[in-house]
Amino acid sequence: MTERIRRGRQAPSERTRVKRLGDRGAYDAETINAILDAGLLAHVGYVIDGAPYVTPTAHWREGDYVYWHGSSASRMLRSLEGGVAACIAVSHLDGLVLARSAFHHSLNYRSVMAFGLAEKVEDPAHKEAALRAFTDRIAPGRWDALRPVTAQELKATSVLRLKLDEASAKVRTGMPSDDEADIDWPVWAGILPLHVASGPATADAHVPGGMAVPANILGFRHG
Amino acid sequence: MTERIRRGRQAPSERTRVKRLGDRGAYDAETINAILDAGLLAHVGYVIDGAPYVTPTAHWREGDYVYWHGSSASRMLRSLEGGVAACIAVSHLDGLVLARSAFHHSLNYRSVMAFGLAEKVEDPAHKEAALRAFTDRIAPGRWDALRPVTAQELKATSVLRLKLDEASAKVRTGMPSDDEADIDWPVWAGILPLHVASGPATADAHVPGGMAVPANILGFRHG
Numbered sequence: 001m002t003e004r005i006r007r008g009r010q011a012p013s014e015r016t017r018v019k020r021l022g023d024r025g026a027y028d029a030e031t032i033n034a035i036l037d038a039g040l041l042a043h044v045g046y047v048i049d050g051a052p053y054v055t056p057t058a059h060w061r062e063g064d065y066v067y068w069h070g071s072s073a074s075r076m077l078r079s080l081e082g083g084v085a086a087c088i089a090v091s092h093l094d095g096l097v098l099a100r101s102a103f104h105h106s107l108n109y110r111s112v113m114a115f116g117l118a119e120k121v122e123d124p125a126h127k128e129a130a131l132r133a134f135t136d137r138i139a140p141g142r143w144d145a146l147r148p149v150t151a152q153e154l155k156a157t158s159v160l161r162l163k164l165d166e167a168s169a170k171v172r173t174g175m176p177s178d179d180e181a182d183i184d185w186p187v188w189a190g191i192l193p194l195h196v197a198s199g200p201a202t203a204d205a206h207v208p209g210g211m212a213v214p215a216n217i218l219g220f221r222h223g
Numbered sequence: 224m225t226e227r228i229r230r231g232r233q234a235p236s237e238r239t240r241v242k243r244l245g246d247r248g249a250y251d252a253e254t255i256n257a258i259l260d261a262g263l264l265a266h267v268g269y270v271i272d273g274a275p276y277v278t279p280t281a282h283w284r285e286g287d288y289v290y291w292h293g294s295s296a297s298r299m300l301r302s303l304e305g306g307v308a309a310c311i312a313v314s315h316l317d318g319l320v321l322a323r324s325a326f327h328h329s330l331n332y333r334s335v336m337a338f339g340l341a342e343k344v345e346d347p348a349h350k351e352a353a354l355r356a357f358t359d360r361i362a363p364g365r366w367d368a369l370r371p372v373t374a375q376e377l378k379a380t381s382v383l384r385l386k387l388d389e390a391s392a393k394v395r396t397g398m399p400s401d402d403e404a405d406i407d408w409p410v411w412a413g414i415l416p417l418h419v420a421s422g423p424a425t426a427d428a429h430v431p432g433g434m435a436v437p438a439n440i441l442g443f444r445h446g
Contacts, residue, residue, distance in 0.1 A: 015274075040330065041316045043266035045277035051238075054268035054277055056314040056334050091279040093264045093419070098440060102358050102369050103376040107263065111279050135325050145410045146325050153326040175427040183429045187368045188437050190426040194445060196316070197420040203413040204398040206406045214411050217321060222417060 015115060016168040026169040029064075035112045035169055036061045036090050038223055040138070042068060045087040046079050046118075053079075059090065060134045065161040066114060067121075067130050077158040080118035086162055089113050092223050095193040099176035100185040106172060108191060114167035121159040124151075130159050139216040196222040238338060239391040249392040252287075258335045258392055259284045259313050261446050263361070265291060268310040269302050269341075276302075282313065283357045288384040289337060290344075290353050300381040303341035309385055311337050315446050318416040322399035323408040329395060331414065337390035344382040347374075353382050362439040419446040 011017035011027050018025025026032070042059035045052060055076040059068045066088060070077050080086055090112045097106035121127045131154075132143040176189050198220055201213040234240035234250050241248025249255070265282035268275060278299040282291045289311060293300050303309055313335045320329035344350045354377075355366040399412050421443055424436040 015276075040319075041314060041332070043268075043277050043279075043312055043314070045266075045268040045275035045310075047270050047273065047275045050270065050273075051308050051338070052268035052270045052275055052310045053238075054266050054310045054312040054336065056266075056312055056332070058330055085274050087268075087275045087277045089266055089277040089279055091264060091266070093445070096263075096361060096440075096443065098362070098365075100370050101376070102354055102366060102372050103380070105358065105361070107281055109264075109279070113277065115274070131325055135328065138319060138328070139321070142321075142410075143325060147323050147405045147408045147410075149325050153324070157326070178429075182370045185370045187365075187370075188426060188430055188434055188440065190424060190430060190436075192421050192424045192440055192443055194419055194421050196417055198415050198417050201413060201415045203411060206401075207411055207413060211411055213413075217319075217411065217415055220319065220415055222316070 011168060013166050016113065016166055018168055018170050024170050024172050026171060029164070031169045031171070032112050032164065032167050033061060035092065035110045036066055039090045039092060040222060042066070043089045044068065044076060045089070046076065046084065048079055058134070059088070060137050062130065062133055064164050066164060067134065067159060067161045069131065069134070069157055069159045072156055072158045074158065077160060080160055081120040081158060083117045083119065085115070086118045087113060087115050088162060093194055094173070095191045097176050097191055098189055100178045100182040100187055100189050104176050104178050106176065108172050108174070110169065110171045112167060112169050114162060114164055116162040116166055118160045118162050121161060124154055127154055127157070127159045131157070139214070139220065141216055198222070234391055236389050239336065239389055241391055241393050247393050247395055249394060252387070254392045254394070255335050255387065255390050256284060258315065258333045259289055262313045262315060263445060265289070266312045267291065267299060267303070268312070269299065269307065271302055281357070282311070283360050285353065285356050287387050289387060290357065290382060290384045292354065292357070292380055292382045295379055295381045297381065300383060303383055304343040304381060306340045306342065309339060309341045311385060316417055317396070318414045320399050320414055321412055323401045323405040323410055323412050327399050327401050329399065331395050331397070333392065333394045335390060335392050337385060337387055339385040339389055341383045341385050344384060347377055350377055350380070350382045354380070361443065362437070364439055421445070
């Protein structure tokens with residue numbers, strides 16, 4: 001095996017136990033938090049009238065909670081704020097794994113799946129602190145540079161969170177795992193790493209000509 | 224408004240109608256297919272015992288169907304192959320939108336959400352053709368260069384598909400949409416584009432030293 005596997009403690013529940021290729025599973029907060037913090041885009045699953053819905057949304061983490069937000073009028077948020085079950089997934093695609101057989105082709109990735117009841121953040125001070133954390137996760141210090149948030153804007157924004165006490169990570173890294181008998185098959189095999197790159201930052205038409213792109217934006221990293 | 228909006232025909236169903244910021248919605252096959260084809264990683268939502276699950280998985284498209292696959296032992300595939308309801312989401316994060324107020328911060332993105340009943344591909348010839356299409360979507364012509372697939376491998380692989388007759392796209396592009404009153408607020412505003420970059424391709428230890436990385440792998444594009 002040429003894969004590097006991260007191992008954690010036991011799964012916190014049966015449904016979070018990584019069943020397929022279980023040696024790719026991890027359950028420690030360090031691994032889970034790192035995967036959540038490296039990304040901006042989660043997929044939130046929920047059920048309406050028995051049917052599954054998956055909505056992409058920006059997320060951030062503070063302590064043992066993953067947060068997301070949106071318009072108070074959003075279907076997803078209104079469905080979830082009543083404390084119904086949610087599943088939130090955050091995934092990073094790290095590369096193509098090109099083997100000598102189609103069967104052993106794979107992807108390198110890091111993903112987290114967390115289950116729980118979404119909880120609406122009602123307290124305005126908590127809500128504002130959470131939105132500050134989200135803004136400053138994107139560009140540290142930016143919140144204080146912005147036109148201050150208004151009470152009406154806070155009211156129009158719903159903030160939800162889910163406690164990370166039923167979460168698992170799944171990680172694949174490294175080279176293909178070909179069958180021994182295929183090792184000499186005459187085809188190129190290996191990995192094509194993928195990563196998220198940024199830039200160039202582009203100011204809108206109202207930014208004064210002499211204003212440089214701030215370092216906290218140029219320093220943004222994803223993945 | 225500085226956003227460029229793509230408009231399509233009407234939503235195919237009430238639940239696919241983009242409700243929040245409806246002018247970001249599109250329902251035409253050209254837009255939907257382009258977003259699906261630009262990606263490799265979908266998030267599939269399904270329901271087990273009333274609870275939502277979201278599983279990241281590789282996907283590909285052929286005609287009016289989106290396909291995915293995995294081990295015949297997979298919980299997700301076994302849950303879905305009985306023809307239960309699924310929701311599949313494919314999302315591309317295209318950039319940060321940095322406005323003068325926190326409220327108008329946003330992300331540029333392209334996403335597709337499709338609902339339907341997952342259908343298991345049972346016919347071995349169809350299954351093999353689908354897997355060939357997937358492999359060749361990653362690297363055109365690679366299927367024929369590989370050690371041929373075996374009957375056992377085909378049997379161990381489940382292929383599912385979902386017809387794209389209840390799908391919608393949501394796209395945001397362009398600059399922030401600040402309030403008029405904020406236009407002169409002294410903070411940088413604009414976009415930080417994000418994209419998926421690849422490389423360098425790295426051969427595994429069994430590739431002969433003189434074998435170059437094939438052009439069909441170097442040509443891989445995502446997003």
